[in-house]
Amino acid sequence: MAGSPLVTLNSGQQMPQLGLGVYKVNQDIAVQLVQGALDIGYRRIDTAALYDNEAEVGAAIRKSGLAREEIFVTSKIWNDRHGYHEAKEAIQESVDRLNIGYVDMMLIHWPCPKQDKYVETWRAFEEALETGLVRGIGVSNFHANHLEKLIASANVVPAIDQVELHPQLAQTSLRHFNKQHGIHTEAWAPLGRARFMTHPLLVEIAESVGRSVAQVIIRWHLQLGNLVIPKSSNPHRLAENFNVFDFELTEHQMGLIATLNTETRIATNPDDMN
Numbered sequence: 001m002a003g004s005p006l007v008t009l010n011s012g013q014q015m016p017q018l019g020l021g022v023y024k025v026n027q028d029i030a031v032q033l034v035q036g037a038l039d040i041g042y043r044r045i046d047t048a049a050l051y052d053n054e055a056e057v058g059a060a061i062r063k064s065g066l067a068r069e070e071i072f073v074t075s076k077i078w079n080d081r082h083g084y085h086e087a088k089e090a091i092q093e094s095v096d097r098l099n100i101g102y103v104d105m106m107l108i109h110w111p112c113p114k115q116d117k118y119v120e121t122w123r124a125f126e127e128a129l130e131t132g133l134v135r136g137i138g139v140s141n142f143h144a145n146h147l148e149k150l151i152a153s154a155n156v157v158p159a160i161d162q163v164e165l166h167p168q169l170a171q172t173s174l175r176h177f178n179k180q181h182g183i184h185t186e187a188w189a190p191l192g193r194a195r196f197m198t199h200p201l202l203v204e205i206a207e208s209v210g211r212s213v214a215q216v217i218i219r220w221h222l223q224l225g226n227l228v229i230p231k232s233s234n235p236h237r238l239a240e241n242f243n244v245f246d247f248e249l250t251e252h253q254m255g256l257i258a259t260l261n262t263e264t265r266i267a268t269n270p271d272d273m274n
Ligand code: NAD
Pocket: 020, 021, 022, 023, 024, 046, 047, 109, 140, 141, 162, 163, 187, 188, 189, 190, 191, 192, 193, 194, 197, 212, 214, 215, 229, 230, 231, 232, 233, 237, 238, 240, 241
């Protein structure tokens, strides 16, 4: 199967546009799942301290026999580790648990604006970048106003903002803001957690291109320029979700999918997350 296209981040790193997210992948299946994904051709894995499977992700990568530089690993520090000292320790702990040398991308999982510490947290991220513990730093669930505040005092502009993004929540203005600032937008819950699989419009497009609805949605993300990390623990779906590089949606089909956008979230608004 063809490999994912690469995008170049503001950090200078090259990153596969399509990867695998491993939220809610239990430790007992994580090694096998990640190994299976690497066999299919996935070269990017998205984990987090919260997911409690960093050690298993790292073990699968070490076992794969692939060169370290061929794989791009993202992790995230959790909300109870905001603040310079806490974040510094949390980054080191993630790096240790993964045990693959450096980590390619470390993200602040949520801004937690009520704690109001993300500017301080970011100092620890910049330091980890300087010391080579991580090769890239970014954020997750940041609105434009959180990013503006961060960038105002930062030395390094985040490479990525990973946010909830799917056909019902296209994040049009945030994607525009990010683009203007050289930040790549990454889509979490890119399949809307499977809510749209039977939507008549998507089913019709899927039938007309001879693909599944999941493949159509992933293709929509790729053509919009989003980084995308669908999750599946089913080996067939894992392969299906990666088999998206040999067809294209027309502008008309992209426009039809755009009509589904109501800018409504499935999950928590970042302003309400502590
Ligand atoms: P998703 O939109 O990727 O949906 C996953 C679900 O879709 C699966 O559990 C499965 O039920 C279904 N599915 C997958 N492939 C399918 C297929 N081919 N056909 C039919 N159904 C299919 O949602 P997600 O897991 O929440 O998000 C993906 C990744 O994003 C996570 O694993 C995680 O890495 C990341 N994430 C990040 C945050 C954050 O706050 N930064 C939050 C949630 C998720």
